[in-house]
Amino acid sequence: MGHTRLGDIPRTRKWQEVVSLISGGAGAPQVANGVIRAAEQGLQLATEHKALVEAFWLLTQLPLAAKTRDLAAALRERGLNVSSDPGLMDVVAALSEAVDARLPNNSGRTDLGEMAQAAASEAIVQVVTEKTQSLFGTTPEDVKAGLAGLGTVKQFGLFAKQFYARLTEKVLQYYVSRVTAGAVGGQELRFQTLASKAEFDKALNLHCREASKIVEAFAGEWFSKTKWENQGISRDDAVRFSHVAMQKMVAELKAGAR
Amino acid sequence: MTPATKTILCGEAATSKRTHGSTLCLRNAGKNPDIHLQIDDISRALMTNLPHQMVDLIEIAAFVYVADQFFPRGGSGVEDMGANWRRPLHFEIPVRWLDFWRRDDVTTALRETLSFLSEDEYEFTFRRYEKPPPIDGYLNLADTDTRPEQVVLFSGGLDSLGGAVEEIVAAGRPVALVHHQATTKLINRHRMLRDMLDERAKGPRPLYVTVRINKKKNLNHEYTQRTRSFLYASLAASIAGMCGLHCIRFYENGTVSLNLPIAREVVGAKATRTTHPRVLAGFAQLFSLVTDSSFSVENGFLWKTKEDVIRGIVDAGCSGMIEWSTSCAHTWEMTNQHPHCGTCSQCIDRRFAILAAGAGNFERTESYAVDLLAGPRPEGEARTMLASYVEVASQVSTMTEMEFFMRFGEVARIVRHLGGSADESARKIYDLHRRHAQSILRVIDEGLAIRASQVRSRSLPEGSLLRMVHDPSITGAAVAPAAAVEAVRGDPDGDYVLRRRGDGWLFRFAGHELVWLKPMIGYCYICELLRFPGKRFTLSELLIVVHGSRAMLPLGDGAELLDGQARVAYKQRLSELDEEIEAMRANNDLGALEGLQAEREQVQSEIKKAWFRKRSKRGNSDLNRVRNSVSNAIRRAYQGIQAYEPDGAQHLSSTTSLGFNVIYNPAERLPWSL
Numbered sequence: 001m002g003h004t005r006l007g008d009i010p011r012t013r014k015w016q017e018v019v020s021l022i023s024g025g026a027g028a029p030q031v032a033n034g035v036i037r038a039a040e041q042g043l044q045l046a047t048e049h050k051a052l053v054e055a056f057w058l059l060t061q062l063p064l065a066a067k068t069r070d071l072a073a074a075l076r077e078r079g080l081n082v083s084s085d086p087g088l089m090d091v092v093a094a095l096s097e098a099v100d101a102r103l104p105n106n107s108g109r110t111d112l113g114e115m116a117q118a119a120a121s122e123a124i125v126q127v128v129t130e131k132t133q134s135l136f137g138t139t140p141e142d143v144k145a146g147l148a149g150l151g152t153v154k155q156f157g158l159f160a161k162q163f164y165a166r167l168t169e170k171v172l173q174y175y176v177s178r179v180t181a182g183a184v185g186g187q188e189l190r191f192q193t194l195a196s197k198a199e200f201d202k203a204l205n206l207h208c209r210e211a212s213k214i215v216e217a218f219a220g221e222w223f224s225k226t227k228w229e230n231q232g233i234s235r236d237d238a239v240r241f242s243h244v245a246m247q248k249m250v251a252e253l254k255a256g257a258r
Numbered sequence: 259m260t261p262a263t264k265t266i267l268c269g270e271a272a273t274s275k276r277t278h279g280s281t282l283c284l285r286n287a288g289k290n291p292d293i294h295l296q297i298d299d300i301s302r303a304l305m306t307n308l309p310h311q312m313v314d315l316i317e318i319a320a321f322v323y324v325a326d327q328f329f330p331r332g333g334s335g336v337e338d339m340g341a342n343w344r345r346p347l348h349f350e351i352p353v354r355w356l357d358f359w360r361r362d363d364v365t366t367a368l369r370e371t372l373s374f375l376s377e378d379e380y381e382f383t384f385r386r387y388e389k390p391p392p393i394d395g396y397l398n399l400a401d402t403d404t405r406p407e408q409v410v411l412f413s414g415g416l417d418s419l420g421g422a423v424e425e426i427v428a429a430g431r432p433v434a435l436v437h438h439q440a441t442t443k444l445i446n447r448h449r450m451l452r453d454m455l456d457e458r459a460k461g462p463r464p465l466y467v468t469v470r471i472n473k474k475k476n477l478n479h480e481y482t483q484r485t486r487s488f489l490y491a492s493l494a495a496s497i498a499g500m501c502g503l504h505c506i507r508f509y510e511n512g513t514v515s516l517n518l519p520i521a522r523e524v525v526g527a528k529a530t531r532t533t534h535p536r537v538l539a540g541f542a543q544l545f546s547l548v549t550d551s552s553f554s555v556e557n558g559f560l561w562k563t564k565e566d567v568i569r570g571i572v573d574a575g576c577s578g579m580i581e582w583s584t585s586c587a588h589t590w591e592m593t594n595q596h597p598h599c600g601t602c603s604q605c606i607d608r609r610f611a612i613l614a615a616g617a618g619n620f621e622r623t624e625s626y627a628v629d630l631l632a633g634p635r636p637e638g639e640a641r642t643m644l645a646s647y648v649e650v651a652s653q654v655s656t657m658t659e660m661e662f663f664m665r666f667g668e669v670a671r672i673v674r675h676l677g678g679s680a681d682e683s684a685r686k687i688y689d690l691h692r693r694h695a696q697s698i699l700r701v702i703d704e705g706l707a708i709r710a711s712q713v714r715s716r717s718l719p720e721g722s723l724l725r726m727v728h729d730p731s732i733t734g735a736a737v738a739p740a741a742a743v744e745a746v747r748g749d750p751d752g753d754y755v756l757r758r759r760g761d762g763w764l765f766r767f768a769g770h771e772l773v774w775l776k777p778m779i780g781y782c783y784i785c786e787l788l789r790f791p792g793k794r795f796t797l798s799e800l801l802i803v804v805h806g807s808r809a810m811l812p813l814g815d816g817a818e819l820l821d822g823q824a825r826v827a828y829k830q831r832l833s834e835l836d837e838e839i840e841a842m843r844a845n846n847d848l849g850a851l852e853g854l855q856a857e858r859e860q861v862q863s864e865i866k867k868a869w870f871r872k873r874s875k876r877g878n879s880d881l882n883r884v885r886n887s888v889s890n891a892i893r894r895a896y897q898g899i900q901a902y903e904p905d906g907a908q909h910l911s912s913t914t915s916l917g918f919n920v921i922y923n924p925a926e927r928l929p930w931s932l
Contacts, residue, residue, distance in 0.1 A: 030771070122665065
């Protein structure tokens, strides 16, 4: 019963430009540039995606909650339903459920929101396990220490960068994979083998990580300043940040191939 | 933009017989109903135990299932980020037990389960039936005494066959197999499986309950059918309820049940959530409310791969049944010779698992219209699906657990619905997917070994899987980006590049990144200009160099619009008009004066049209048209470059002069590699 549905790229001029870039042999930065130009209108609405804002806001709450004595209670206050001694996957799952709870009955849900939700989960796993170098050996204390460590300008900047790099890659691949996977296996096609396509995907991933550096410094400073001035970070603060961050990312990706 | 709400008026709520716009009327009773549900082979004795709320549940599930197939999900999601994939659906449904269905906990459970299952937005308005259709109208009763101890969903695919074998053959348990007959094409194949299961049953023969939904043909517009499992599960739960049981069981292998996305474009419920643990938990909650008991919905194969399932069938001595099971999603392509298309995700999954389990001998290779390893796949979804499937397996096979969860954030939605701790469930999920990925790669490796000579001689068709994973014509890592393509085909050295590559062009300026430009004739002109900086090209020269013998050269000149004779004539007439105007003014003949002034203005206008900077303009000619054509082509090329390399576009436009003569003349010569 596991039917999966794949989609096409539209036959409009802007999207066919992306198709010709990929089939013609353009590199990852140029493809990213082409995709962003084609998808710009949809992405400008990104700040209105409730799931994206909620996911980012919850990420800002993790280091704040971890600074308190009782992590579990602090997380529950912020809508994350965790056990009294939460493990890493417990926190990740609770965050995902909290985002879902913000969109009851799928109201306002979009694919971008879904990608943001997954990107947030992935970013948490990355930052917490970077120190422990293991997922399954992570104790609740490791989780608390890992999340608390994200509260500095530098570490929150890196955390936000991880989130935006993952989100950006997901968004680009959301479009690009519709073309690249079908462009494998033929002398006339862009990728003669799956290995060459995998190399392209790696290059695109690297490009997203590079591009997301634009968010890093900005996010760290914003987190520290907002937390200090407002005695915390509200959802409205997160909306404003998301708007600026997305604009910066779009501008960076458009400039990427230059 | 939020899609418009679709209203579905069901049963007695369907006051109008006509469906229009975003309103769908579904009548389930009376003459010529839109949908008719039929459940075969229910025992007379069991039927008496079917409470009203169960009948309501079945009807609700049927209405939801039909509406799900009626309203199309919008487009590919590219332009709207999938906003139109999710449909707001508002149902008005008559029920027998209104107080129950209006309870907050019941509507919440119903809405939450369905909204996660199909990613639609659900609203329900319930009203009391005035004259409910009798339940026995849905049933074809049979005289059977079988009292099942377990109710199992049976689709006739490999996983559900594995479950049936485990229950009926291995454990010898009396079971009811609930089966939805979606197409008549499968009747014979299912009958064969039934006969074989009856023959091998260690306990009593199973009870087969076949469900059919007959609906009008004009109700089929959307094939994704995400709510199908809700209908199956509701029917199964009702039958379990009749038998006094509080459990139903799906059998679906873990990787398909969890259904992590096999391609990056697959987001949300584009990967089905038919037996997703959260969905099963939602079903259990809803059925518990309906039956007023603790009801469970299980997946017996959650921690098994499909390969494990097939090994179980073979170990139980039922390998002969494999051939008669059907997994293909593209039932419309099905023929007796090729019951499987070989290209849909289910066919790919099935064939990999069969080969991995060493059960390839138990089904005909020709069962698949396209062979998994060596069959040519056309460009498009067929190739995309396989490439994505194998690529994900390839990635997962080498991932550490951290990398796995850093790649599949979707796991967050699963880990707390499996019992046990979230970390423990995460570990099991990782192990399951690693095993699955490794079995896929093992099949490919074995395929490569068996067909080594065909691979070496490149006699396998293009677009076949083995050709996609290994092409001996490619040396080294064929890195994909333009720069890397160049590395394979001969790298254009230098910081300044404009070179034709395939249909398009490669361009680099001032050592920046190499970019690919789509084909345009303007690049050909620019390339020629760059080859000879400082040289003044006439249009004919440029055309001949670029187009060769096909060049359409300008044939003639439109000549001056005002020649010497015309100029003298106009000048003379103007002088005469001035004198006449003075005379008429003196005589105060206003009528004649007006006429003369009009004529003077007309003459001046003609002179103005033909005169520019003290010279006569030239008439429209081939030369003018060609000049415009070349200039515009070069300007369009600048725009193409501007999008990716604005510095390069600026340099070219500022150093190239266009017109009847074209010249690229930079102050400093740049080392162009052309």
